[in-house]
Amino acid sequence: MFPYEKYLRRNKFPHIWCTGCGCGIVLKALLRAIEKSKIAKDDIALVSGIGCSSRTPGYVDFNTLHTTHGRAIAFATGLKLAKKELNVIVVTGDGDATAIGGNHFIHAARRNLDMTVVIYNNYIYGMTGGQASPTTPAGKKGSTAPYGNIEPAFDVSALAIAAGASFVARSTCYHAVQLDKYIHKGLLKKGFSVIEAMTPCPTYYARPNRLGNVVDMMHWYKENSIPVEIARKVSEQEKKEKITIGILHDAERPEYCEEYQKLSARIMKTDNK
Amino acid sequence: MREDDARLMTGNEACAEAALVAGMRFFAGYPITPSSEIAECLARRLPQEGGTFIQMEDELASMAAIIGASLTGVKSMTATSGPGFSLMQENIGYASMAEVPCVIVNVQRGGPSTGLPTLPSQSDVMQARWGTHGDHPVIVVAPSTVRETYDWTIKAFNFAERFRVPVVVLLDEIVAHVNEKIIVPTRGEFEVIDRDRTTQDPKDYLPYALTDSDIPPFADFGSGYRYNVTGLSHDETGFPANDPKKVDLLHRRLNRKIERYRNEIVHYKTELLEDADIVVVAYGSTARSAYRAVRNARALGLKVGIFKMFVLWPFPYQELDKLARRVEKFIVPEMNLGQIAHEVTCAAKHEVAQVNRIDGGLITPDEILEAIKNVSV
Known part of the structure; x- marks a missing residue:
């Protein structure tokens, strides 16, 4: 049995998540990744914004910071730059990270600041009652898209890669074992890492869209996910409406904190001459 | 104070230099007239002092970043003008609620909206007091000269540290851009205050403890005290609470901690x-x-x-x-x-x-x- 207890704030349970919610699966994957990384609890800052996923920090025994909607990465930027030895992890949702927080997300990726961002993508605003988000697929319903969503959806991982993230991977709550493997790789990566975790929201996404219960959603993830190695070989038509999973991007780029330290050392040396 | 320490400075330069003297080592900001010289000065000066300067993607992020930095125990600041100050209001409220010391410089220009970017105004007096939603404590200082800007920037940091609140330095375009002779005070001529830090065992630490002073002792993030910070109404433990008694206790204390020390401020x-x-x-x-x-x-x-x-x-x-x-x-x-x-x-x-x-x-x-x-x- 994995020692989850070691990381949990037991007196904060029961959690607020609905029955069948994927947030708990992502949380457990995150804890397994942290345990494997051997990073001490004191050296981890877990930062979130607002939403279902952003309630994660309250349940775990780290330095935890629950911020304002969309701003988690901006708060995390200050934490990391002011205390570079902290391992900064951001947990956020599709609305938090790519709608209200979209600007912070792309600019942190561009800077390649060393942090790990886990995005719980459930295609919907769960906390506020099922409104359409930037990742709600076209045609699907939300409480603010009662006739079906007419907006195209963001591909969160593609956005992260385009903006400059060093490491980008995607998995689903059905593929939980891969999820903690990717989060672990993200924790070890020097630079901006993004792990997109596809999570079921049976309450606010499955119900209005008649997608069945959480077991049906898990089956859907199983049947409709294709490993990135295969996705690269098949036609666009064959992977339409499928979820590509795996390590989508892993590159070496100069990391912001290191670049800043180099600059600071150079300036301080010049001044002393 | 000696005549040969005299320098010619603008208010914006005096503000930046005084912040460094007060111990500020983290600045996050976004360009905006007529405050940009503060960021420009600190982009040059902070790396020399071993501090951190970062130009963020907007003012929302700037305010968020200084709160994040201050939570690690580093004195932090941002500078902006009216339109940017409007964007910062969201997280100024967070700093009030979570009791994170920080300083926000607002060099006022004509408003509302984009208004008069290069001309003076004093029209953010009420925004500085009530700009963020909810009843909240705030301290606002408004210097008139370059020397006062120097002195009151230091005092602004002292208030922020002493009372664990965001403090606004309200300059106007004239004070910010006027070049004046000032005699820079020497280190012994002013006080520099650091926040009160807890010495308790981490096991017993309550981040929002009810104390006689109404100001809970601080623990730096990542120093072995693993606690929770939230913008939600919370109790002494720092975790969300919506029990009316606890909510009332928190908000009355947050406001009382400024009212009861008003004579010091x-x-x-x-x-x-x-x-x-x-x-x-x-x-x-x-x-x-x-x-x-x-x-x-x-x-x-x-x-x-x-x-x-x-x-x-x-x-x-x-x-x-x-x-x-x-x-x-x-x-x-x-x-x-x-x-x-x-x-x-x-x-x-x-x-x-x-x-x-x-x-x-x-x-x-x-x-x-x-x-x-x-x-x-």
């Missing part, structure tokens, strides 16, 4: 009030014109004095109320449509005369003198 200077039957209440760059107007009026034999404010919030209601018992006529010159005049009216309990400009022009001594002559007849 409120600061003003009076001149020529002994025999005065008219008083000019002034602040910021407008106070400079007010001093000249008062001197000119005295030369004409008019009995007028001045009440010059350094701190706008908390507002000196009691002091002005006391003054109003012996002086009947008040004049408030300001580059807005009466934001402070309204508060003076509340304190004095009768109408006050106003001199207002909102056209981007500064208020001249003659305009104030004219108002003094008008009320004296």
Whole structure:
């Protein structure tokens, strides 16, 4: 049995998540990744914004910071730059990270600041009652898209890669074992890492869209996910409406904190001459 | 203080240099006229001092980043002007709620909206007090000269650290851009305060403990005290709470911690009030014109004095109320449509005369003198 207890704030349970919610699966994957990384609890800052996923920090025994909607990465930027030895992890949702927080997300990726961002993508605003988000697929319903969503959806991982993230991977709550493997790789990566975790929201996404219960959603993830190695070989038509999973991007780029330290050392040396 | 320490400086430069002297080592900001020189100066100076400068993607992020940095125990600051100050309001509220010390410099320009980017204004007085939603404590200082900007930037950090609140330094375009001779004070001439840090065992630490002082001792993030910080109403443990008793306790304490120490914070200077039957209440760059107007009026034999404010919030209601018992006529010159005049009216309990400009022009001594002559007849 994995020692989850070691990381949990037991007196904060029961959690607020609905029955069948994927947030708990992502949380457990995150804890397994942290345990494997051997990073001490004191050296981890877990930062979130607002939403279902952003309630994660309250349940775990780290330095935890629950911020304002969309701003988690901006708060995390200050934490990391002011205390570079902290391992900064951001947990956020599709609305938090790519709608209200979209600007912070792309600019942190561009800077390649060393942090790990886990995005719980459930295609919907769960906390506020099922409104359409930037990742709600076209045609699907939300409480603010009662006739079906007419907006195209963001591909969160593609956005992260385009903006400059060093490491980008995607998995689903059905593929939980891969999820903690990717989060672990993200924790070890020097630079901006993004792990997109596809999570079921049976309450606010499955119900209005008649997608069945959480077991049906898990089956859907199983049947409709294709490993990135295969996705690269098949036609666009064959992977339409499928979820590509795996390590989508892993590159070496100069990391912001290191670049800043180099600059600071150079300036301080010049001044002393 | 020695004459050979004299330097020529703008208010923006004085603000940046004083912040460094106060121990500020983290700045996050976004370019905006007329405050940009503060960021430019610190982009050059902070790496020299081993501190961190970062230009963020917007003002929302700048405010968020300084709160994040301050949570690790590093004194942090941002600088902006009206439109950017509007964007910062969201996280200024967070800093109030989570009791994170930080300093926000707002170099006021004409508003609303994009307004008059290069011209002075004092129209953010109420935004500085009430800009973020909810009842919240705030401290706002408003210097008039380059030297005052230096001194009050240091004091702003001291207030932020002492009371665990966001503090606003409200400059205006004139104070920010005027080049003046200042004699830079030496280290022994001012006090630098650091936040009170807990010495408790991490097991027993309550981040929002109810203490006699109403100001909970701080623990730096990542120093072995693993606690939770949230913008939600919370209890002593730092975890969300919506029990009415706990919510009431939190919000009354947050506001009380400024009210009960108001005498340490409120600061003003009076001149020529002994025999005065008219008083000019002034602040910021407008106070400079007010001093000249008062001197000119005295030369004409008019009995007028001045009440010059350094701190706008908390507002000196009691002091002005006391003054109003012996002086009947008040004049408030300001580059807005009466934001402070309204508060003076509340304190004095009768109408006050106003001199207002909102056209981007500064208020001249003659305009104030004219108002003094008008009320004296």
